[in-house]
Amino acid sequence: MKRTVIASFAAVVIGCGTITLAAPVNAVASGSAATQSSPVAGAIMVKFRDNGSAAGVLRQQGLTEGPGIGSTGAQLVKVPAGREAQVLEGLSRNPAVEYAEPDEAVTAASSDEYFPRQYALQNIGQQFTNTAGTLAVAGGTADADVDAVEAWNVTTGSGIKVAVLDSGVASDNADITPKVVARANFTNGKNGEDNYGHGTHVAGIVAATANNSVGVSGVCPGCTILDGKVLNDSGVGSSSSLANGINWAVNNGAKVINMSLGVRASRTLETAVNNAWSKGVVLVAAAGNGNNQAKIYPGAYPNVIAVAATDNTDAKAAFSTYGASWVDVAAPGVNIYSTFPNHTFVLGTQNNRSFGYDVGNGTSMSSPIVAATAALAWSSHAGATNTSVRANIETTADKISGTGTNWAHGRVNANNAVR
Structure with missing residues (x-):
């Protein structure tokens, strides 16, 4: 039986072989990160x-x-x-x-316009607004971040391919489009374009171009993207499309596969996951947004790193699924600034998100931060394997509040993982 896969921007409802995830309310406040004194x-x-x-x-x-x-x-x-x-x-x-x-505070190892809003990469307690100025994010806790800027002193991940299995990556956002080195469409969509918006946002979190004076920086700005469209223009896919996407990513040299989506358990999907793991790939997936401990897949498979969401104070995001018995790590997932299409897209229409750049919320945003961190770890350790990279991610995570209860290992720290 074909099972429906849907992108995980928020709360999870499971039933009759489907998972539906609805976007949470954005919470944000006035102010700017680019203050003269921090x-x-x-x-x-x-x-x-x-x-x-x-x-x-x-x-x-x-x-x-x-x-x-x-x-x-x-x-x-x-x-x-x-x-x-x-x-x-x-x-x-x-x-x-x-x-x-x-x-x-020493700020901006990136010259990108919206980098000061990327607290997940470097948190100095900044306040910021979204692109349209309609939402405002209150100041967070300094260093409640993944220390991406410090990690870039070691590596930016050059040469590492990260597969983003999602709704596609927009062809018209110059901050992420050039990073895509291969595309494949496993859906019934007319083409591989991202008309939903989710995949473009996820891909930008991974690998948006750094220091080009526009937009945002990816956590792994030297990485390239394999764009596997497994969700259609309504954000819906199937277990079979996801399994095909995983196989395609492996065959095209992915070192890391990110899956910001969820579905009920499937033997076919688990086989695809296990085959990818056996070929040496690190797999990362969103834990879901149900604010409960219900397992979703592929995140709950043993060979996948399941990721919960935190906010800019290192607290568990109100919507995040949790449970240290199967959720491995956490990463920022609230008000995450990243790329969006520069054409009309579904999430923009539904949630008044701006063309080009805006915030997104969900474990969908946390998962690519971890996938990108895994790519950085691949790049920095000679002789790395998927087993050693996963260990680097998990054992070097910061043991913030919730570690051992909400997630097993802590909130990821890219700087620790690359050392």
Whole structure:
């Protein structure tokens, strides 16, 4: 029996062999990430005229000495979050202090226009609006991100192919279209174009071109994309189309396969997954958006990394499916900025998303972050295998709250995974 596969932008309803997933309400707030001053919360930098007086001066403020900062002679001093300005003012008036200043956040290893809105790659607690300015994202928690920028100091994933099995990748978004090296259509759609919008958003999360002064950066900006269209222009596919897509991806050299979709269990689909794993491919899939522990596939198969969603404070996304017995890792999946088609597409019509770029919500957005991290790990480790790459992803994840209950291993950390 053919089972229906539907893209996972949100809540999951399972029944009669189908999975339907509806988009959650976007939550966002005014403001801009590109503020002139972005101090790191909970820390300041202080240099004393005489280090012998440091302990006493800091004690007056209820503080203790911190580690030295390189050869500068300054210390990095921890202060209660929210008291940074008050402490700086007090220390600056003390004659024993040569200077006291904020520890400013270093931003943008990418020149891309919307990179400051990509908290998943680099979170400095920024606020931002969506493209149309109709939604606003409140500031999050600094470093509640996957440390992609730091990982790029090691590798950007050049030469690694990631298969995106989804609704297609738009041919008219210059930030992601050039990254597509092969296309195949396994649906009843008229052509391979993405008229739904989901696949283009997912592909941009993986590999959008970095430092081209426009748009966004992918987590693995050196990667290329294999575009396997397994969902039609309504966002619906089948187990057989997905299985065919997996086989095609393997035959075309995919190192990683991303599946931001869900379906009920199928022996055929599981065989396709296991065959891909046996050929050395890492497979990653969305855990679903039901805010429950119900398993969906292919994520729940043992040879697939199942991914839950977190927000910009490292909390479980309200919609995310969870359960450490089968959900492996988490990654940001709330208000994720990425590419969309530059032509009319279904998700744009349904949810007022803008042409070109906008936010998306769901474990659909979390899964490609993990797939891209796996691609970076492939690139950085000589002699890597799918087993070692999966271990790199899971064992180096940050053990945030929810680890061991909502997901087994933590929120992925690309910088750790590539080391």
